[in-house]
Amino acid sequence: MFAKRLKQLRKTRKFSMQEVAEAVGVAKSTYAGYESGYRQPTLENTQLIAKKLHTTSDYLIGLTDNPDPMEITNNAREILNQHQLHWDGVPLEEQDLELVRMLLERVVQNRAAAGSGDNGQQ
DSSP, X not given: OHHHHHHHHHHHTTOOHHHHHHHHTSOHHHHHHHHHTSOOOOHHHHHHHHHHTTSOHHHHHTSOSXXXXXXXXXXXXXXXXXXXXXXXXXXOOHHHHHHHHHHHHHHHHHHXXXXXXXXXXX
């Protein structure tokens, strides 16, 4: 699976074997061995390959079928809309998340109201 995904993704991303090999710091023949399945890269090289191909090591080794890495968000609303959220392993149910959403909306509303009525004083 690794070799197949490696070759397919390299072609999709329009990189030559030489370009990926240089990014990893190995000879083109070594990289070709990765794509043929004859050789296995080190963990460090797998990470470098993933970075060059704009994917994750998890995709390359088959832990996920999504080749596009998820972008990390700091937007609390987006985080709360994710499925299967938990707090230290305890699953959060939809009603729990709704309470958290309402609390955060109130905090933002209060902050916005305080910011508009403070006349520049803080």
